[in-house]
Amino acid sequence: MIVWNAIHETLRQLRRNPMRSMLTMLGILIGVAAVIAMIALGRGASARVGNDLSGLGQNLLFVVPGAPSSGGPPHRNDAPPFDERDARAIQREITGIAGVAPTVTRSGVAVYAGQSRRTTVNGSSAAYFTVMSWHLATGRLFNDAELRVGAPVCVLGQTVRNALFGITDPIGATIRIGNISLRVVGVLAPKGSSSFGQDQDDLIVVPLATHQRRISGTHDVEAIFVSARDEAESGRIRADIDALMRVRRHLHVGETPDFTVRDMKEIAAMVGSITGVLTSLLAAIAAISLLVGGIGIMNIMLVAVSERTREIGIRLAIGALGRDVLAQFLIESVVLSAIGGIAGITLGLTGSYAITRKLDIPLEIDPLLIVVPFAFSAAVGVLFGYFPARKAARLNPIDALRHE
Amino acid sequence: MLMSMQRVSKLYGEGESEIAALREIELQIDTGEFVALMGPSGSGKSTCLNILGCLDVPTRGEYLFQDVPTSRFDNDQRARLRRRFLGFVFQGFNLLPRTSAVENVELPLMYRGVHARVRRARAMEALAQVGLAGREHHSPAQLSGGQQQRVAIARALVTDPAVVLADEPTGNVDTARAREIMEVLTRLNQRGITIVMVTHEADMALYASRVVRFLDGGIVSDVRQTPLAIATAEGAAA
Numbered sequence: 001m002i003v004w005n006a007i008h009e010t011l012r013q014l015r016r017n018p019m020r021s022m023l024t025m026l027g028i029l030i031g032v033a034a035v036i037a038m039i040a041l042g043r044g045a046s047a048r049v050g051n052d053l054s055g056l057g058q059n060l061l062f063v064v065p066g067a068p069s070s071g072g073p074p075h076r077n078d079a080p081p082f083d084e085r086d087a088r089a090i091q092r093e094i095t096g097i098a099g100v101a102p103t104v105t106r107s108g109v110a111v112y113a114g115q116s117r118r119t120t121v122n123g124s125s126a127a128y129f130t131v132m133s134w135h136l137a138t139g140r141l142f143n144d145a146e147l148r149v150g151a152p153v154c155v156l157g158q159t160v161r162n163a164l165f166g167i168t169d170p171i172g173a174t175i176r177i178g179n180i181s182l183r184v185v186g187v188l189a190p191k192g193s194s195s196f197g198q199d200q201d202d203l204i205v206v207p208l209a210t211h212q213r214r215i216s217g218t219h220d221v222e223a224i225f226v227s228a229r230d231e232a233e234s235g236r237i238r239a240d241i242d243a244l245m246r247v248r249r250h251l252h253v254g255e256t257p258d259f260t261v262r263d264m265k266e267i268a269a270m271v272g273s274i275t276g277v278l279t280s281l282l283a284a285i286a287a288i289s290l291l292v293g294g295i296g297i298m299n300i301m302l303v304a305v306s307e308r309t310r311e312i313g314i315r316l317a318i319g320a321l322g323r324d325v326l327a328q329f330l331i332e333s334v335v336l337s338a339i340g341g342i343a344g345i346t347l348g349l350t351g352s353y354a355i356t357r358k359l360d361i362p363l364e365i366d367p368l369l370i371v372v373p374f375a376f377s378a379a380v381g382v383l384f385g386y387f388p389a390r391k392a393a394r395l396n397p398i399d400a401l402r403h404e
Numbered sequence: 405m406l407m408s409m410q411r412v413s414k415l416y417g418e419g420e421s422e423i424a425a426l427r428e429i430e431l432q433i434d435t436g437e438f439v440a441l442m443g444p445s446g447s448g449k450s451t452c453l454n455i456l457g458c459l460d461v462p463t464r465g466e467y468l469f470q471d472v473p474t475s476r477f478d479n480d481q482r483a484r485l486r487r488r489f490l491g492f493v494f495q496g497f498n499l500l501p502r503t504s505a506v507e508n509v510e511l512p513l514m515y516r517g518v519h520a521r522v523r524r525a526r527a528m529e530a531l532a533q534v535g536l537a538g539r540e541h542h543s544p545a546q547l548s549g550g551q552q553q554r555v556a557i558a559r560a561l562v563t564d565p566a567v568v569l570a571d572e573p574t575g576n577v578d579t580a581r582a583r584e585i586m587e588v589l590t591r592l593n594q595r596g597i598t599i600v601m602v603t604h605e606a607d608m609a610l611y612a613s614r615v616v617r618f619l620d621g622g623i624v625s626d627v628r629q630t631p632l633a634i635a636t637a638e639g640a641a642a
Contacts, residue, residue, distance in 0.1 A: 005514050016502065314498045317459060318559065319487030319515040321480050394479075397459045401498065 006331040013304070013332060024300045025340035028380065031290025032344025032373045033351060038286045040352035042279025043364040046272055051362075052194055053268045059098070059228040060131065061238055061263045063090075063245065068260040079258035080249070081220035084208065087125070089248060090226060094240045098229045099127030102221040104211050110160060110204060112175040117163040120203045121177060123211020124225075129155075129188075131227040139171045139186030142207050150209030154182040158190035158201040180214045182206060234263045290373075293340070294380035301333050301388035312392050313400025326393035333385025334378055341377030345370055405471065406566065406598060407433040407456055412465035414451050414621075425451040427621040428465065433600060435566070438593040438631060440609040441602045443618030450571060452618065453602045457490055457569040458482040487516060491560030495572035497552040499544040499559075505531060506540035509559045516563065530562040531555070534588050550581030557588055561597070568592060570601040574608050586611045590631065 014021040063086075065079040087102035103124040110117050122128070129141055137158065146153050154175070161170055170184045182204075191200040212219055226241065228234045241261050251257060305312070312325055349365065356363040414426040426448045433439055433456070441449040454460035455467055458474060461482075467474050469485060477485070486492075491512075499508045509527035518526070531540055534554040544552050553573055560568050570589065574582035582605075590611050593599045601612065609615050610632040617625040 012502075310498070311500055314500065315511070315515070316483060317457075317486065317492050317494075317498075318512040319483070319563070321483045321487075321515070323480075324515055398454055401459075401494070 003327065003331065006328045007335060009328060010332040010335045014336070020300060021336065024296055024336055025343065027293030027296035028290065028337045028340030028377050029293075029344040029347060031286065031293040032341050032377050033348035034286035034289050035283055035373050035376075036345060036348025036369060037352045037355065038282035039279060039369060040348070040363060040365055041355060041361075042275060042282055044352075044356050044359075044361040046275035046279065047364055048361040049271050049275060050268060053264055053271065059231045059234055059264070061226045061228065061234060061241065061261060063224040063226065063241055063259060063261050064222070065259050067256055067258055068262075081222070082224055082259075083219050083221050086245070086248060087221060087224050089244060090224065090241060093244055094237060096229050096233045096237055098227045099131045101125050101128040101131045101225040102208060103128065103223050103225060104208065104216050104218075104220070105222055106211070106216050108177045108204075108215065110164060110175050110177050112164040112170075112173065115164045115166075117160055117202075119157075119160050121211065121215060122203055122205050123208045123215065124205065125208055127227075128205065128225070131225045134191075135189040137187045137189040138169075139184070141186055147207045147209065150207055150213050152180060152182050152210060152214070153185045153207065155186040155188060155205045156184055157188050157203040157205075159199050160202060160204055161187050177204070177215065182210075234265065238263050290376065290380060294337070294384040297333050297337055297381060298384035298388060300336075301329060301385050302391070304332070305329060305388045305392040308392075309395065309400050309403040312395050313397050313403065316395065316397035317401060322393040325395075326389045329389035329392050330382060330385050333389070334381035337377045337381030337385075338374070341374050344377065345374060348373070405432050405468070406435045407431075407600075408468040408471075409452075409455070409462075410466045410468070412452075412455060412462040412467055414448070414455065414460070415463040424621045426455075426462070429621075429623060431616065431623065431626075433598065435598055436593070436596055438590070438599045438611065438613045439601070440612035440615045441600065441618065442604060442606075442609055442615055443624075444604070447618035448621040449602045449618045453569055453571055453600060456567075456600055457492060458485050459492075487512070487563075489566040491563060491565035491568040493553070493556050493560050493568060493570035493573045495575040497544070497549070497556045497576070499552055499555055501545065502543055504541045504543055505536060505547065505555045505558075508544070508555055509562050512559060512563050526562055527558070530558040533561065533591075534558045535584075548581070549577040550584060553577060553581070553585050554588060557585070557592075561592055565597065567598040567600060570599065572602055572604070574603065574605065579607075582608065 063082070065081050067079065082102070084102050087100050091097065091100045101124045103122055106121050107118060108121045110119055126142055126144075126147055128134075129136075139155070141155060142153060145151070156170060164170070164175060165173070170187060173184050174181050175184060176182070188201070193199050206215070226237065228237050238261050242257070245259050245261070246257065249258065315325060352365075353363055409429050409431040411428045411430065412426055413424060413428050416423045416425060429448075429452060431452070441452060443449045451460065455462055458469070458477070462475060469489070474482065474485065500511070506524065506527045509530050510523045513523040513526060528540060531537060534557050536551060536554055536558065539547065539551065544555070547555065553576070557568075557573070568589070573589070574585050577585065586608055589599055589601065599612075601608070603609055612629070613631045614626070614628045616623055
């Protein structure tokens with residue numbers, strides 16, 4: 001009953017100083033909203049990354065030259081490059097493989113009828129499209145003859161197609177990249193932007209031989225993409241590729257490899273740990289603003305205690321115990337921070353809804369995300385209200401009554 | 405004995421600058437008395453009242469309330485004693501501002517854990533006793549000084565205290581209002597409530613059954629008298 005009375009008293013006090021109460025709550029509100037939004041965004045982003053990576057296929061592996069580094073990309077320095085024979089060796093020697101795509105990448109400007117676009121030009125084998133989970137929108141993929149002789153043909157990503165052709169049909173048209181002409185045989189179905197904001201559809205694919213002879217001008221292959229027939233086998237395949245490449249590159253047992261084999265699970269784990277760290281970092285920064293909000297509450301409560309010293313004296317004289325006064329001020333600060341917390345939850349949820357919609361990432365909200373910040377804001381109220389409340393409770397009634 | 409001060413001293417400051425507000429006071433007050441504490445300002449009468457009311461503690465000596473020594477009480481024990489036996493009326497009324505008369509009167513009952521509905525009924529009754537029926541929902545700012553002081557008296561009597569301690573209850577009101585307040589206090593005394601009142605007005609001391617005079621922290625006289633009968637005042641008015 002004392003508690004109920006104290007809440008009643010509190011609401012009266014808050015109405016008495018609406019501006020001050022609102023500003024105090026604002027500190028908590030912003031803190032809670034920030035914590036919720038940051039965590040929701042972080043989780044949404046990692047869910048999005050996870051989706052994208054599994055969209056690439058859990059059975060994807062890749063081999064690149066350069067010694068592996070922990071976490072980041074491989075060291076590229078002086079490692080000898082791969083060539084098409086390495087890809088063929090993998091295809092031939094290792095079992096359980098669905099496809100091998102030796103790939104070269106360059107950037108180039110594609111031109112058609114006065115329209116141009118700087119884009120990525122990939123050269124690869126027929127397996128590229130299945131290994132990288134591309135589907136065809138219109139036209140066809142490369143045939144064996146085109147791949148073998150390095151015919152001047154290409155398949156466009158949706159973005160390139162839109163930039164160069166607009167609404168007209170690109171199949172059969174001839175585009176130029178630098179001084180070579182390529183006939184368009186197909187258009188890929190769009191994949192959209194990746195979780196890192198890259199437009200995945202901004203590319204042109206040509207046969208590997210075409211690329212090597214006329215664009216990159218080398219027999220090197222920059223990366224070999226491999227897809228396992230069975231996801232469960234990707235670990236074994238990875239080890240087999242590692243062993244095979246060690247032999248082909250004449251490495252001694254125990255020597256640090258000058259190439260790197262990775263599978264998607266590793267990449268997913270790596271990206272997951274990066275987004276995890278980012279999420280906790282953002283949440284920590286948001287939590288600091290909650291802390292600052294708590295200090296604001298403490299400040300206001302200290303002001304309230306000294307303003308109402310006389311009132312405290314009256315209450316003590318007419319029968320309040322120290323703990324009644326303590327409870328009154330503690331409840332006041334908890335109510336203040338809890339109202340701020342509820343408003344913050346509302347704002348945080350609407351905010352993260354709006355932002356996730358805008359960024360097109362899934363909104364991940366679990367009840368903990370609501371309960372924890374609310375409990376936290378109430379705890380802030382107790383924590384930062386306790387010191388001022390105790391100060392009030394320990395006042396000597398005579399001194400308090402004499403206070404002007 | 406209801407209240408008994410034994411060689412009570414109250415000292416402020418230390419060493420050279422030490423000031424004695426009370427010097428080894430001996431004072432006994434019995435149930436049912438109406439005591440006026442008088443004296444010039446700084447004579448120690450208010451300090452004496454604060455100690456009697458367990459709002460303040462003696463520096464030396466012992467104060468017994470209902471034969472229980474209180475000098476070793478902690479803050480909470482003193483607060484419990486106040487809440488159980490005592491009611492206070494202050495010179496400055498000390499009502500909570502922006503809080504209605506009836507809510508002010510309910511406050512002591514709230515701290516005693518009385519149920520809200522009972523609380524309201526008893527507060528209304530106490531206000532009626534001091535002649536404020538119909539003004540229960542006025543805030544202190546809407547009431548005159550005399551009315552505010554009667555709200556404060558209602559707040560003091562609503563808990564059925566053994567003693568009402570009043571510090572210059574008529575200090576801030578005009579003579580006519582002062583007489584009304586004294587009549588209310590006299591009626592409480594006639595119901596068996598002990599009254600201890602600090603005043604510097606001789607007129608007000610006439611209502612008391614005993615007048616204790618202070619000077620420089622000591623008691624200089626302690627006289628019993630026949631209190632001014634309020635019936636006479638009513639008779640005169642009639």
